[in-house]
Each structure stands twice: as C-alpha cells, then as structure tokens.
Amino acid sequence: MSGEIAQAFAKAKARGEGVLVAYAMAGDPDLPRSVDVFAALVEGGADILEIGVAFSDPIADGPVIQGASERALKAGSTLKRVLDEVVPEVRKRCPQTPLVIMTYVNVIMALGEERFAKLARERGVSGAILPDLPPEESAGLRATFDAAGVDLIPLCAPTTPKARAEAIARDGRGFVYCVSVAGVTGMRAELPPDLSQRLDLVRKASPVPVVAGFGISTAEQARTLSAHADGVVVGSALVRAAHADGPGAAKTLCADIKRGLKR
C-alpha cells in the first residue's frame, strides 16, 4: 500500500532529485487556511507532505512547532477534524502527493488505533510518524497499521547505537526518518559532522528510502545531505515562514530548498 511513498521517491530519483518532505501544522492558523499552506508547499516542490496534528504536550518539538500546536489547538484542530476536513481537501488539491500524519501517540490512542488506521487509509493517508513511540513500544500499533495499509515510519536518532540503528532500518516502513540532531525540532545553523556517516549506515541497512530531518532549513544543508540521504524533511523553517508571511513565503522556501536537492 505504501506504493505512493515509494513512487514519490522513485519519481524524484528519476528526475535526479532528492525528495523534499515538507511539514506544516494542520489547523495553523486555522483548518481551511492550513490547507492553503499544504497546497503552497506542493506548488513549491514538496514531494511528500507531513501533516502535523497538534498535541498539548509536544515533548519532541522546539518553540516554533510548539507555537504552531498552540495556535492549532486554539483553532479547534483535532485528529478527527484533520482527517475529516484537512486531509480530503489536501488530497483534492494535491492528488499526486503522499500524505503522512505526524503526531504523538496519545492523540492516536484517544481516537483508537484501529479506527485511526482505517480512517486514515480511507482518506488517503499513506503513513504516520509518532516521535514518542520508540521500537520497543510500537509492535502492536505497527501490526494494526500494516493491516490497514498505513506505514508506521520509524525514527532513528544520533544517539542510537549502530546495531540498533540497523535493526530499526531493516524493519522500516515507508521511509526511515533519521533525526539529524540530538534535540528537538527547530532550525540549526550547523548539523553534526558525523551525520553523513550515520545516513550511509542506515541507508545500507534499510530496504526503504532514508531521509534526514530536524534542524534543516537551507538549500545548502539540503545539498550536503542529499549526497547521503534520499531526501530531507523541513518543518520549523516552513512553519515559521507560513506563520510570519503566509503560504507564499513557505512556497518560496520550498522551491529554494528543492534547488539544493537537485543532483
């Protein structure tokens, strides 16, 4: 079922590009206008959309995405409403772009794991990223998602030991999300020097594509990383641009980073 994600990577590869996974928060500044942001990201060149669903206690997120979560919650964003009101609209406007939900495990549990998987698949969601669900806790949910045809995308961290990273990669679904910095989401001027080695290692072990995320905000960073990864995830920089200057600004930033991903 993860056909869509695999296809997006294959298409980008055929064009000689790394994949741009673009993150924005559903419901920021409100539900309908966040659809405009997602559409703008795709116009700017995003290959996969990561749809953030707000959680009140986002321990993996830095100030930019925390702020977006607070705005989204104030605007009444919930997982149910995102699946009902945001995902179908984004699908309509960007029918070729795989959609991945990013949220915290409690939000999924509250809706019900099976119910989420079924609804997500029906509405056209290809995968999910849950930053507070490490491999030890994910077996049950992954089986549920597998059965419904939704990829539970695993994360690998800079602190993950080699053997553990390889095990995470071997069992990947959709793609492997390599967290580039030991820290929370947010832009960084510098990325760790050993990141490329880490990406090479994970890529060697993984049957699915590997992307780097956290801290990436410039075309230059994207260019450096795309030699070692199949793509990059950009979140905080896009959220900040959309919040400060509207969808157009996020689109421009996408296009800029996308240029860095051309090989």
Place this chain on the structure above:
Amino acid sequence: MTTETTVGRFGRYGGRYVPETLVPALLELEEAYAKASADPSFGEEVARVLKEFVGRPTTLTPARRLTEAWGGAHVWLKREDLAHTGAHKINNTVGQVLLARRMGKKRIIAETGAGQHGVATATACALFGLPCEVYMGALDVERQSLNVFRMRALGAVVKPVESGSRTLKDAMNEAMRTWVSQVSDTHYVIGSAAGPHPYPTIVRDFQSVIGKELRTQAQAAFGKLPDAIIACVGGGSNAIGVLHPFIGDKDVRLVGVEAGGHGLNTKQHGASLTLGTEGVLHGSRSLVLQDEDGQIQEAHSISAGLDYPGVGPELAHLAKTGRMEVRTATDDEALAAFYEVARTEGILPALETSHAFARGRELARDLGKGKYLVINCSGRGDKDVATISARGVPPPVGVKS
C-alpha cells in the same frame, strides 16, 4: 513483593514512550541502576547519606490530640516533613544524584511543581558538587517564591517555563526537551514515580525507605503493622514510597488522596486516578486527565505539588486492581485540614500533605477505636505560607470570632 508484571510495566501501565534520542540513555540508566542495586557499597552509601545528611529515619509521631478529636483509630504520623529540606523528595534526589555521579554525568536537570523537588535536587547537587538546572512553570515560580529563592541560594539555575498551563506538566515537557538535547552528559532527575521506565521503579525504590522504616517503627510503637496508611497523590512518589512495602500485607488498607481542587464536577482538579482515562503522558502509559481528542487537560490544585494531570503507572495499577483505595480532597478541605493539624498537633503540614489529613477523620472513624492509622506527612508547609495566609488566618485559639 512487586507489582511489576513485565520489565517496566505495571499491568497495562508504564512503558517508555519517548523520542528515540532518549531511549539509549534510558537503557543506560536501567543498566547502571541494576548494577548499582546489586552493589552493596551503593546501598550503603545512599543509606549513609540519608542518615548523616537527611536525618533518617524520620520519626513516627503519635497524634494524640487528633486521635481524640477524630474519635476513631489511633492516629500516627510518619514525619517526612522532618527530613532535610522539608519533604520526602530528598530521599529520591540523593539516590539519583549518587547514581548520576556513578554514571559519570556532568550536570543535573530537574522539573519541579511546588519547588520541593527542585530544592531537594539543588541540595543533593550542592552536596555532591554538580551543576543543577531546574525547570519550573512560571505560575509556580510566582506562587512558590520561597522555594525559588532556596534553589538559587543552593546554586541552581531556575528556568521559568512559559508554555501551556505554566505549571508542573509544562516544566516536565521542558525538562524532557532539554534532556533530549544534552543527553550524553546530563542526568534528568525526575521527581515523582512517573515518567518513562526505569524512572517509576527507581523513584519508588528510593522512596520505599519511608515504608520500610514505618514497618519497623510500627512494630516498636504499637506492636503490629498499621491497619491503614494514607498518603496524598500528585505524581505519587510519597504514596508509593510509604505504601509499596505493604502491598503484600493484605490486612493493611492503603489509601491515596488526590487533589479535588474546586470539585470533581468542575474540571478544575488533579484527580487522575479518580477521573483520568488511559493515555500516554511524559513517557509512560497511565491514567491522565485528557479530553476525548487526547489533549491533556490542565490540572488544578491549591497545592502546586498535586497540580499534575497524570500519575505514576504503578499507582494507576494499584488503584485499578483495587489494592489502593482512592479518595479526593478539595482545596477548601485541604485548607481546613491545614489549620486543624496546625492547631491540634503543632505541625504546619504542606498543602499537599493536608489533602491526606483532610480524609483522615473519616478513615479513622471507619477503622474505629483500637485500630492504627498512619498518615504520611509528606512535607512541611513553610513553602505554602504565602498562599495560605493570602486567604486570611482564622482567629487565634481561645478567641471568639
């Protein structure tokens, strides 16, 4: 006796729901703790510091006038308020900071609600010469100014947290975020028996010194185990500490008292065992106050230490299996209990502790004469005097209002 069903799980509760970045550190901590626990010299060192510095064992005090006033069971108090820094929190911070030092960690971070855990962490760090940073909700910084001063005096950096409800849960989020960025050389001292595995186990073990002492002291004082033990429940560390050694003693009633805040029907309370639903907060699966969309609700309590929308997984398990009875006390009941204890026993209990006292009368009567009730006096009330006096002090004893 353990209620751990599989490693890190208490029935359905517990686990390790954290970013992958932290998992290796939690595995390292688990292993280091297992090694330390198996090493008699570590246990001896902890015991020595508890004796020489903390002032353990804390006394078991007969509450003769309360016993008379309540007209039921004999009431005794386990006096954690007499431990150095004024609360049970120090039992855990001494243990964890010693463990961190063994692990070669260079700095310590912690979260705090009432400030007691922050003070206790800052104290242990001062004692062992480690830099310390304490995350505290901005609202709590305002209402616990004495403890903010104490932490600073002890050399700690206090970091006010402005996000969310600006209370304990947000302080814990921020401490976790900081830990994710500095995990290689930093130990995070969690202050309650909550958080991801192995914290609920580690904190419970260090706090169990309370219940272990109580077993011996009860035998000496009244020749048998207590008939009931009552403790307040925020995250649950003082409760699990005093109750855990008695889990296997079926004749000992175990009672936890949560913050009823403005009332259970008002949504302004901290009663996660009573009204919470299963969820994941701060790294473990437990009972949490949340809405139907899985958003964590803001808790409310007059006492900053009970103002938390979650609870440790082991207490959730004990509550769900019925081994622990769960009660609540409102803000007003806690305040009334504060003055009752102050004026009948000459003790100013912490507002957290006052919740346990607030349910003491019914429990004492329910048990009846000739039985023994122990109330865990988790801490002293000095930190709360600003909050309490702002509501006006009742007239002196013997003076008609």
